[in-house]
Amino acid sequence: MIEESRTIAAIATAPGRGAVAIVRVSGPDAFAVAERLTGAPPQPGRIALRTLSLDGAILDRCVVLAFASPRSYTGEDVVEFQCHGGSVAPRRILEACFSAGARLARRGEFTERAFLNGRMDLSEAEGVIELVDAKTDRAADDAISRQGGSAAKAYRGLYDKVLRLSSTLEHALDVDESDLPPSFLDDAASEAAAAKDGIEHALARAHEGRILRDGALVVLAGPPNAGKSSLMNALLGTSRAIVSATPGTTRDSIEEWLDIGGWPVRLVDTAGLRGTSDDIEAEGVRRAEALIANADVVLALDCEIDGALRVHSKCDMVREPGALNVSSVTGEGLADLKAALVERLTSLSAAFDEDSPTPSAREKSLLAEARSALSGPMDDIVLAANSVRSAADALARLVGATYSEDLLDSIFSRFCVGK
Ligand SMILES: Nc1nc2c(ncn2[C@@H]2O[C@H](COP(=O)(O)OP(=O)(O)OP(=O)(O)O)[C@@H](O)[C@H]2O)c(=O)[nH]1
Ligand SMILES: [Mg+2]
DSSP, rough: OOOHOOOEEESSSSSOOSSEEEEESTTHHHHHHHHHHHSSSOOTOOOOEEEEEEEEEEEEEEEEEEETTTTSSSSSSSEEEEOOOOSSHHHHHHHHHTTOHHHHHHHHHHHHHHTTTTOOOHHHHHHHHHHHOOOSSHHHHHHHHHHHHHHHHHHHHHHHHHHHHHHHHHHHHHHHHGGGGTHHHHHHHHHHHHHHHHHHHHHHHHHHHHHHHHHHEEEOOOTSSSHHHHHHHHHHOOOOOOOOOOOOOSSSSSEEEEEEEEEEEEEOOOOOOOSSSHHHHHHHHHHHHHHHHSSSSEESSSSSSSSSSEEOOOOOOOOTTTTTTTTTTTTTTTTHHHHHHHHHHHHHOOOOOTTOOOOHHHHHHHHHHHHHHHTTSSSSHHHHHHHHEEEEEHHHHHTTTTOOHHHHHHHTTOOOOOO
């Protein structure tokens, strides 16, 4: 516990060569640490250029920013030293902070403190990590909307509703049933149903959330020699996969990241689908089939697969009516193929809507828990109170009204040190 209250420090910028690096300090002694290094107390709200030194040895000349509690990222006193980049200056300043009494921050500890000090809720904190991890503009926009508190507001609204209903039911348990209005249970059931609708609505966005965070799985499938690997290379703009006129060239599935119209896509090239006596190729075909089964979108080259986009490659040689005709050699049709993919991915998810955030995996499982609790029996006060109490518990964990150490660890350990 004493450990927890101490002042923390970390390098907040990525390691390596760069113009500027930031060393961040937060906690009750942050200003004392800064004073020890600069020789003067830091002035919140003022930007100062200072020479940092420790025991007479000059470390660097830095821009020093100070934020007084509670108006800082963590809610504590915070000082940031913007020093020269590279590996030496930030490391020496960090070590000087340790000498002055700070300790190294754990992963995500700055943001964890921001949560514990009420500066942001868990959905907003998850938005921070999602923005850092975002691979495309669309994913970043979703993360920014979370940090703006859209998810927090939506989930808080659901939680408040269910909590109110729960306390009404708990209260009803204490009074004589004959004192309750005759419609009491019906009213409670319809309020529970309304809350459940709100949860369904939030869950409907989970699919899009998964695509934004993990990428949509787009699988190139079809018979050997259809031109799958060539199309993979054409879409990536590099010769990633081996291409040859020999059927059965690709065996292992080959996966690459791609940004298609703002959607993060995991594009996978697979082994050509055919019966074969070659063990290795047969394993490739099995993997291809598993990928097709799990795909968000299948690009079926020269074959029919349920729900897939039909594509015909090599349209520089022959065209095929009824399919998206593309050529990996001339580039013809590639823009149309990308447009068709974007249309598919957009239709897979609800329209992008800032008021209705996409739940994270953690939020999704708690929303599902609340939904199933609200599906419980409502035709008796004791049962209804139980159902709604469990739903309120799940939503309390969702908004962070109640939380465990383990939960915080699991969220904040995904952060970098210094965030
Ligand atoms: N003219 C033309 N030839 C193509 C095109 N795409 C692929 N090819 C040729 O078709 C042959 C097979 O291409 P691949 O991309 O290796 O086909 P694949 O579907 O990956 O084949 P497997 O890995 O064996 O399943 C190669 O000789 C390519 O050069 C195209 O758009 N136009
Ligand atoms: Mg291939």
